[in-house]
Amino acid sequence: MTLDEFESARDNGAPIDMLEAYFSAHGWTYEKVGEDEIIASMDGSWTKYELRAVWREDDRVLQFLALPDIKAIPEKRGPLYETLGLINEQLWLGHFELWSSSGIILFRHAVLLEGQDDYSLSLEQAELLVETAIDECERFYPVFQFVLWGGKSPQEAIAAALIETRGEA
Template sequence: MTLDEFEDTPGDEAAPIDMLEDYFGARGWSCDRGGDDEIVAHVQGSWGKYELRGVWREEDRVLQFLAMPDIRVPDDKRATLYEAIGLVNEQLWLGHFELWANSGILLFRHAALLSGNDGPTLELDQAETLVEAAIDECERFYPVFQFVLWGGKSPREAIDAALIETQGEA
């Protein structure tokens, strides 16, 4: 089933992880379930591969969604990258970037509080927003992190260089 066919099917809501699994399948992305409360997919972006992970917490009725670009931060670059993350997060309306201290993994995370009279469900448009917002922000800010980590730029220089607005057509 294609994404267009999936969008046209009746009943556009499901249990959170089931909806993500259906959405990933409609996009043609392979995914693996980690039980009823977790799903992982891998997607090729413009800059690299992203691991997408949905984690459902029934007790809180929260679906946490993570997108992890293939970026590992060496110990000697973490302070500078934390500064870059702070500047990047000021640009975001939904979600945030963070750095996991133990592993040096950079990730984008956001969550959706779900409720419903018949139990929590995730609607198609919510699933699409969660997934696409995460991928879009990773794509948008990937160059910032690369400029800081490997390009020798300060966080401010990296943001200025990565977020220039082009005018017209080439």
């Protein structure tokens, strides 16, 4: 399926199947893990991302994770928890987490498919789910790098990474 064919197909589908079609249309590598999970990978502008979706039919929730290739060393976890708090205050959908067992930083959000008889996912929902995760990871990736490797405080890292330019050079 091409991206154009996918975008013209506005039918709803089973959540994992819709994401499979979305990943395929973008040419991303993916693998279904049973009927309720899919894992994909894609290259962003900063790093490679693992995208993971898990469908919880009992709860009617599709959870979506984006894992940028960032791992926190134990010495930097304190400043990273502060960084996560400051970043998460700015987010409308989803949040960043630091998994304590592995030091992995990830972005997580979910969609509740309650109230639909077939618990289907629309193209618009699939796009919002995936694009929000990738956009937020791309937006905040430099912040994490400044804290981890640049020696900046969380406040300095956010200020340095999120400078808004105006006009044209």
